[in-house]
Amino acid sequence: MIQMKHVFKIYPNQISALSDITIEISPGEFAYIFGPSGSGKTTLLRILFCEERPTRGEVIINGIEVTRKGFNAIHQVRRTMGVVFQEFKLLRDRTVEENIAFVLEVTGHSRREVRARVMEILEWVGLPERKDDPMYALSAGEQQRVAIARALVNDPPLLLADEPTGNLDVQMTMDVMKIFMDLHKRGTTVLFATHQEHLVRRYPFRVISLGETTGSGKTKDEEVAEA
Amino acid sequence: MAFLRYVMIRALQNMRGNLFPNLGTIGIITITALIFSSFSLIAFNLVSFLRIWEDKIEVIAYLKKGTPAAEVEDVLGRARTLEGVESVRYFSPSDAMAFMEAKLGGQKNLLEGIQAGVLPGSLEIQLKREYRNSTRVREVALRLKQIPQFEEIQSGLEWVETFSTLVSIFQVTCWILGALLLTAMIFIISNTLQLTISSRREEIEIMQIVGASPPYIRVPFYVEGMIQGLLGAGLAIGSLFLLQRMIILYLPSSIQVWLTRVPILFLPPEMIGGILGGGMVLGFFGSFIASMRLLKYSW
Numbered sequence: 001m002i003q004m005k006h007v008f009k010i011y012p013n014q015i016s017a018l019s020d021i022t023i024e025i026s027p028g029e030f031a032y033i034f035g036p037s038g039s040g041k042t043t044l045l046r047i048l049f050c051e052e053r054p055t056r057g058e059v060i061i062n063g064i065e066v067t068r069k070g071f072n073a074i075h076q077v078r079r080t081m082g083v084v085f086q087e088f089k090l091l092r093d094r095t096v097e098e099n100i101a102f103v104l105e106v107t108g109h110s111r112r113e114v115r116a117r118v119m120e121i122l123e124w125v126g127l128p129e130r131k132d133d134p135m136y137a138l139s140a141g142e143q144q145r146v147a148i149a150r151a152l153v154n155d156p157p158l159l160l161a162d163e164p165t166g167n168l169d170v171q172m173t174m175d176v177m178k179i180f181m182d183l184h185k186r187g188t189t190v191l192f193a194t195h196q197e198h199l200v201r202r203y204p205f206r207v208i209s210l211g212e213t214t215g216s217g218k219t220k221d222e223e224v225a226e227a
Numbered sequence: 228m229a230f231l232r233y234v235m236i237r238a239l240q241n242m243r244g245n246l247f248p249n250l251g252t253i254g255i256i257t258i259t260a261l262i263f264s265s266f267s268l269i270a271f272n273l274v275s276f277l278r279i280w281e282d283k284i285e286v287i288a289y290l291k292k293g294t295p296a297a298e299v300e301d302v303l304g305r306a307r308t309l310e311g312v313e314s315v316r317y318f319s320p321s322d323a324m325a326f327m328e329a330k331l332g333g334q335k336n337l338l339e340g341i342q343a344g345v346l347p348g349s350l351e352i353q354l355k356r357e358y359r360n361s362t363r364v365r366e367v368a369l370r371l372k373q374i375p376q377f378e379e380i381q382s383g384l385e386w387v388e389t390f391s392t393l394v395s396i397f398q399v400t401c402w403i404l405g406a407l408l409l410t411a412m413i414f415i416i417s418n419t420l421q422l423t424i425s426s427r428r429e430e431i432e433i434m435q436i437v438g439a440s441p442p443y444i445r446v447p448f449y450v451e452g453m454i455q456g457l458l459g460a461g462l463a464i465g466s467l468f469l470l471q472r473m474i475i476l477y478l479p480s481s482i483q484v485w486l487t488r489v490p491i492l493f494l495p496p497e498m499i500g501g502i503l504g505g506g507m508v509l510g511f512f513g514s515f516i517a518s519m520r521l522l523k524y525s526w
Contacts (some may be wrong), residue, residue, distance in 0.1 A: 049436065072441055079438035089433055106439040108229070150437070 001027040001158060001189045002048065007057030009043050017043040021057070023208055025191060027157070030184040032200055033193040035210035041193035044210070045162050048191065049083050050074040062157070079107060082151025086163035088143045090135050090150070096122070097131040100150045107154060121149045125179060141172030148179055158189045165196065177203055230443075237447035238454060245423045249455065252419040256459025256506065257466065259408045259415075264467050264502055266401040268494055273394045275492055280387055284359045286352040288371050291378045294348065302376045306350055311358035311367045316351045320344050347378060361388055409509055412459075416452050416513025417520075424448060424521040431522065445522055449514045456510025460503045468493060 002025040009018040018040045025031055033041045046052040047059060050066055059066050066077050090099050097118055104114040122128045125145040135143060144164060151159055161180070165173040173196075181203065184190055194200065200207055242249045288306070290299065299317060306315045318326070323346040328335040358367060361384055368380045424431065434444050471493060475486070494502070 051436075075435075075438045075440045078436065083436055089429075089436070091430055091433065102433070103437040105233075106434055106437055106443060 001025050001029070001062065002191070003058070003060040004044075004047075005058040005060075007044075007047065007054045007059060009040070009047065009052065010055045018047075018054070019211075021210075025189060027189055028184075028187045030180075030190045030192065030205040032205060032207045033191060033210065034195070034197075034200060034207045036195050039195075039210040041195070041210055042162055045083075045160050045191070045193055049081060049160055050077055079154065080156055081158040081160055082148075082154075082156045084144070084147050084151050084159065084161040084164045086166040088147045090143060090147055092135045095132050095134055096127060096138070096146050099135065099146055100153050103150055103153050117153055121153045124152075124182075125149045126175075139172070141168050141175055144168060144172070144176050145179065148176070152183065152188075156188070159183060159191070161190065161192045163193055163195070165194065165199065173199070230446075233443075234446050234450050238450040241423050241427065241447060241451050242454065245419070245426060248419050248422050249451075252415055252455050253459045253462070255415050256412055256455060256510075257462040259412050260460045260463030260502060260506060261466055263401075263405045263408050264463050264494065265470075266404060267498060267502070268467060268471070270394070270398045270401050271494060271498065272492055273397060276489055277387070277391055277394055279489065280390065281359050282356075284354065284364055284382060284384065284387065286354065286364065286367060286371065287381045288350045288352060288374075288377045289379045289381070290348040290350070290376055292344075292347055294376050298376055299348065302374060303350065305374055306352060306371065309367060309370050311355050311363060312352055313355045314353040316353075318349045318351060320346045320348050323347070323349065361391075409505070412456070412506075412509050413513045413516065416455055416510050417516040419455070420448055420452055420514045420517035421521055423451065424517060428521075441522075445518050448518050448522075449511055452510035452512075452514025452517070453507045454510070456506035456508070456513070457503060459510075460506025464494070464499055464502060 002023070004021050004023045007018055007021040008016070010016045021040075021044065033044055035041055043052065047054050048061065050069075054067060057067075061077060062080055064077060066074065069077065091102070094102070100118045100121060101114045104117060109117070118131070119128065122131055125148055127142060127145055127149070130138065130142065135146070138146065144167075148164070151161075159180075164180075165176055168176060177199065180190060180192065184205075290302070294302070303315055303317055306312060324338070324341075327346070328338060331337060352367070352371070354364065354367060358364065364382050364384050368382055368384075371377060371380050431444055471491070475483070475491060478486070
């Protein structure tokens with residue numbers, strides 16, 4: 001599903017965000033990108049969803065070497081993945097339904113398809129009764145569930161999550177993690193960036209550790225944490 | 228079809244969302260396009276006036292004093308057979324005197340005591356349509372000069388040529404001014420579009436994340452620029468039309484009488500189409516520049 005080979009990311013000010021990263025994620029796998037703030041988790045995910053180009057190295061997603069693709073082609077790659085952010089990145093002036101429908105409208109689905117699929121995904125994340133509510137009326141946990149629903153509404157085989165529970169309290173974190181676990185059971189590949197060690201212990205999956213400080217680039221790839 | 232519908236809805240939503248900057252931009256485009264189209268209208272009317280003037284070009288050949296009547300008939304015949312001549316009319320010295328008296332009207336007593344023979348006889352030579360331009364008129368005048376009975380050949384060509392040069396200078400000035408104004412228009416549109424794009428930055432970022440194609444994101448902004456350009460140019464043409472009507476309406480009656488002989492025209496459909504199309508093209512370029520600056524992909 002994902003292959004990163006000897007990936008480096010060095011910013012113009014010579015700060016090294018990633019150094020010689022080599023990882024492979026199989027289809028249907030759940031893996032943590034684990035490390036403290038500034039260790040390069042977000043940079044790694046940004047490279048995977050083609051937001052940033054690596055300085056060196058190869059990135060292969062679903063058999064496509066994305067670093068060789070121009071910006072006119074990357075939207076096709078992005079349609080094969082869902083992305084969830086710590087800060088949700090939802091449109092605050094729109095309703096729950098509109099936020100989720102946005103993805104399907106952008107990718108050219110019919111109005112009927114959009115309505116049916118949005119209701120289906122809202123049922124799945126447990127928010128069907130909130131579909132007409134504006135985003136500001138929702139709690140942080142509910143907003144994150146909407147963000148997950150948006151990431152999954154076009155049924156992508158890969159989900160990238162950047163600290164999705166970073167802003168949530170314990171109960172909300174558990175609710176959100178339950179969704180991720182269900183998703184994993186359904187066969188979606190999940191790459192979950194976090195610095196929260198208790199999550200890694202409670203939901204034990206493969207852990208890809210990034211270095212402790214920016215630019216150290218030390219990876220403990222293939223480290224598997226068994227609780 | 229669905230894409231076009233989306234693009235139109237989206238462009239109009241963007242405009243409504245940034246109503247005041249958009250209205251301001253359309254207003255500035257209107258003023259800019261109005262200045263340009265006013266100059267174009269003046270140039271168009273001057274050219275039209277020049278055409279009318281050129282159309283009325285005729286050659287007057289003055290006979291030498293004392294040319295016998297028998298020779299006049301011969302000269303008339305020779306003039307009629309010249310290439311490019313449509314018709315020839317003879318004005319005897321007494322005809323010339325009668326013409327002068329008619330021209331002077333109430334002041335014809337100024338001519339008292341002047342003998343009709345003082346004025347020379349002349350031939351008024353109408354040229355064929357294709358000969359009513361500076362080159363061909365000169366050709367005919369040269370041939371007429373070869374007839375020894377003629378004292379002087381006048382065509383009024385010098386005036387037409389001077390006027391034509393002035394019109395050309397005005398036209399060039401008009402194009403230079405137009406180029407400057409239209410460049411300004413591109414930057415004005417570009418700035419408003421940058422404002423629109425900035426206000427929608429969050430949404431655009433999410434669109435990019437969820438896999439919207441570059442045309443899906445950019446085309447509505449291009450259309451928005453084109454609508455601004457079209458509306459601005461359209462309003463300018465509408466305002467120019469009203470302005471022209473009002474000016475004609477409020478002109479002093481003496482000038483209005485003169486205008487019945489020299490019609491004041493409005494811009495022809497092809498020029499109106501050109502200005503509207505130009506507005507759209509400039510709008511497109513303005514939005515294109517804005518999107519190039521702000522809708523960059525970091526990839």
